[in-house]
Amino acid sequence: MRTRGWSHWLYLAPALLVLGSYLVYPTLVTLYLSFFDARSAQYIGLQNYARIFTQEETLIALRNNLLWIIVVPALTVSLGLLMAVVFDRVRHEALAKSAIFLPMAISFVGAGVIWKFVYAYTPPIYPQIGILNAIRTALGFDPIGWLIRSPWVNNLALMAVFIWIWAGYCMIILSAAYKGIHRDLLDAARTDGANEWEIFWHVALPMLRPTILVVATTMTVFTLKVFDIIYVLTNGNFGTEVLADRMYKEMFHFHNFGAASAIAVIILLAMLPVIVINVRRFYAKEGR
Amino acid sequence: MRRLASHLTVFCLVLLWLIPTLGLLVTSIRPYEDVVRTGWWTTLFDPAKWASLTLDNYVQVIAQEGLGQAFWNSLVITIPASLIPLAISALAAYAFAWMPFRGRQVLLMVAVGLMVLPGQMTFIPLLTVYNKVGLSGTFLGIWLVHTAYGLPLQIYLLRNFFRALPHELLDSAFMDGASRWKIFRHIVLPLSVPALASLLILQFLWVWNDLLVALIFLGTSPEVAPVNVKLVGLVGAYGQDWQLLTAGAFVSMALPLIVFLSLQKHFVQGILAGSRRG
Amino acid sequence: MGFESGGGSGWPGTDWIEDIMLRTAGPEVYDQWVAHDIPWTDARLKYAFELFGQIARNPTYVLGGPEGALSINFRDSPNGLFTEPPGCLLHHQASFIQTFIQKANPNLVPVVDFNVFLFPPIDPARENPLSGGGSIIGLFKDTEMNRKFMEYLASREGQQIWVNEGGQEPPTNQNVNLSALDPLSSRVTELLRSAAAFRFDASDLMPAAVGSGAFWTAMLNYVGGADVCTVLLKLEEAAEQAYTSGAATNGVIEPGGC
Known part of the structure; x- marks a missing residue:
């Protein structure tokens, strides 16, 4: 279709209006506010940022975000990969996949309630109603506060919820890619006497690499945005806070818009590599 | 031997994934006295207890705790918040896909960049403006916010989908003198129904399951709060009344689960399309 | 706990x-x-925290130990009083907990099966004051009529209606007849009337960043085993940011704190 004057702007206008006023403009304002005090009245330079890197609460949040980024995408993608490959070999594949995929339809809040109950604690003299502590006591151990013990037990307990939700997503995408690999290729390797492990490691995995990268990137983005799970399960207590929850607290509990904005900018900066990768990949493909 | 190992692994994984949800379902129909005294799994193996199972917990959360109203609020929020962005992004994607104009690539690149913009970057300025113009706590306000957050990904995916439509079809229609609008309305949109459906489902689930955006732009007052906000309130208010919390959680999950189970194919397609972005 | x-x-x-x-x-x-005239690091606050820690951090005093105290919801925590064998013998909480106790244990009769007493004195040289919260009524429009209505709500007559209609909050007007109150609430009201002094809940009076932020976190961290001075220094830091007056200088600081 040839261009016909300006009519394309009619199609673009609603989108540009919304994107401009709801995403671009606020982003610039937030950047600006991050250099001001709690009430956005006085310019204070980099003080909000300095506080993020010196104050204990935000340092813990930074540490936890880092912990999440290291542990969660790796575990979620590996589990998804394992499922994609193993489920391919059983008869009721679709059914099994649905079971794993199901949590994706559930909200983080719903999942939070589900898992809060899994981690439930009652004092040792009473029967345990949370399944994890029931297993512990059945094995002769004392029940523990899964969401209390810091920093490993409770943070891993929270990560487990995320993994429970998102492993299905990774599985679906990796499974599609795995099924896209030519069967002949795998069979040829089998006739050459390679065992299943070697086939997976030397044939399938290299071919899946691009997909794994995409999925891992997506998981990293979601990990950085994680808020609800922590909000529902621990509210950031006991050393479990992450940046998104800290920002919410600064904004709504302490009404410190400067500090909250600075935290938002840090989250954005952490995501910047992903944004750059996306834009570059787009440019490589389309930009002529 | 190998088959057995595979089947065993699959069985264990599936079991592991289902147990938490099963616990939720069972607990939500147990009476309070049982819930605080014994684990939910004891009910499964004790037929004597089956007679005591009850829907009272659901009645209580829906009628007395206002989850019914919240469910309605969620519908009022979610349906427009899913349809509005789709309409806007379809229009824009059409322009991006089929109308050459100066700055097209740059604008599209901005949209790609905005895809992973953390919502946190927008909350404070938006809320400040919303408070001034009276949009905070209104449905219109939150529809627009969800629209904005959904747009970048939708524009990009739809644009890719539109571009993959057969060139000749659109060109010949154009030669025949059909207007851009006619082509959009009668060729592009009908051919894109599967893609539109996938995106609609994704956006529906995303909005329905949202907590943070609703907390910030709607707040907790019962006339507007969606199920998730209400559910978080119940978690705070009921502590370890698990029979109520689990019933509430199930109410919040029911609709997404129905949507998911009945439209799983579209859902999966949407996700696969999303994963191929960039 | x-x-x-x-x-x-x-x-x-x-x-x-x-x-x-x-x-x-x-x-x-x-x-x-409350006014942040003395800092959180003052010796008297340190002493209060340590005294509390002797109870809360002692696993033989608290059901489930500190981990139990942190895990158990406050509404459920008194239920240990009524199990066989009992999980605890005493429970410290505001009077509203009665509602939760009776909801979870409908067969219990107040005053007969469970009762209330004022938190005992610690320093014999001092009197025993009472602390609490309360319903506060505010005025948005300052008119003669509204003022009259407020006065009526605070009067004996107004509060008597409140009590007769089933409100279980202890009335603040000394002359209200308590016969319509349930026996436990009326006992609480007697305690309130005879208390040597009354102070409003401190955390509710402090700026939100401290009173419903840093103070709560501090209690969790301290029960969880954090060092008392670490906790108090952090509280002081939060207070210096939250109070418009900044650092605490108006009061006489007792040395020996953190």
Whole structure:
């Protein structure tokens, strides 16, 4: 279709209006506010940022975000990969996949309630109603506060919820890619006497690499945005806070818009590599 | 031997994934006295207890705790918040896909960049403006916010989908003198129904399951709060009344689960399309 | 002891510190503490925290130990009083907990099966004040009529209606007839009327960043085993940012703190 004057702007206008006023403009304002005090009245330079890197609460949040980024995408993608490959070999594949995929339809809040109950604690003299502590006591151990013990037990307990939700997503995408690999290729390797492990490691995995990268990137983005799970399960207590929850607290509990904005900018900066990768990949493909 | 190992692994994984949800379902129909005294799994193996199972917990959360109203609020929020962005992004994607104009690539690149913009970057300025113009706590306000957050990904995916439509079809229609609008309305949109459906489902689930955006732009007052906000309130208010919390959680999950189970194919397609972005 | 309360976890601990401060430092110092005229690192606050820690951090005093106290929801925490064998023998909480006790244990009769007493004195040289919250009525439009209505609500007559209609909050007007109250609430009202002094809940009076933020977190961290001075220094830091007056300089600081 040839261009016909300006009519394309009619199609673009609603989108540009919304994107401009709801995403671009606020982003610039937030950047600006991050250099001001709690009430956005006085310019204070980099003080909000300095506080993020010196104050204990935000340092813990930074540490936890880092912990999440290291542990969660790796575990979620590996589990998804394992499922994609193993489920391919059983008869009721679709059914099994649905079971794993199901949590994706559930909200983080719903999942939070589900898992809060899994981690439930009652004092040792009473029967345990949370399944994890029931297993512990059945094995002769004392029940523990899964969401209390810091920093490993409770943070891993929270990560487990995320993994429970998102492993299905990774599985679906990796499974599609795995099924896209030519069967002949795998069979040829089998006739050459390679065992299943070697086939997976030397044939399938290299071919899946691009997909794994995409999925891992997506998981990293979601990990950085994680808020609800922590909000529902621990509210950031006991050393479990992450940046998104800290920002919410600064904004709504302490009404410190400067500090909250600075935290938002840090989250954005952490995501910047992903944004750059996306834009570059787009440019490589389309930009002529 | 190998088959057995595979089947065993699959069985264990599936079991592991289902147990938490099963616990939720069972607990939500147990009476309070049982819930605080014994684990939910004891009910499964004790037929004597089956007679005591009850829907009272659901009645209580829906009628007395206002989850019914919240469910309605969620519908009022979610349906427009899913349809509005789709309409806007379809229009824009059409322009991006089929109308050459100066700055097209740059604008599209901005949209790609905005895809992973953390919502946190927008909350404070938006809320400040919303408070001034009276949009905070209104449905219109939150529809627009969800629209904005959904747009970048939708524009990009739809644009890719539109571009993959057969060139000749659109060109010949154009030669025949059909207007851009006619082509959009009668060729592009009908051919894109599967893609539109996938995106609609994704956006529906995303909005329905949202907590943070609703907390910030709607707040907790019962006339507007969606199920998730209400559910978080119940978690705070009921502590370890698990029979109520689990019933509430199930109410919040029911609709997404129905949507998911009945439209799983579209859902999966949407996700696969999303994963191929960039 | 149960400190879990969703987004508000930790607040039951603040009530402990408040009751201890009133009894070991007295109402005047309590007021200075609320106004941040003395810093959190003051010796008297350190002492209050340590006294509380001797109970809360002792696994033989608290059901489930500190981990139990942090895990259990405050509404469920008194239920240990009524199990066989009992999980606990005493419970520290505001009078509203009666509702939760009776909801969870419908067969119990107040005063007969469970009863209430004022938190005991600690320093024998001091009187025994009472701390609490309350319903506060505000005026948005200052008119003669509204003022009259407020006065009526505070009067004996107004509060009598409140009580007769089933309101279980202890009435603040001394002349209200208590016969319509349930026996436990009327006992609480007697305690309120005979208390040596009354102070409003300190954490509710402080700026939100401290009173419903840092203070709650501090209680969780302290019960969880954190060092008392680490906790108090952090509280002081939060207070210096939250109070418009900045650092605490108006009061006489007792040395020997953190």
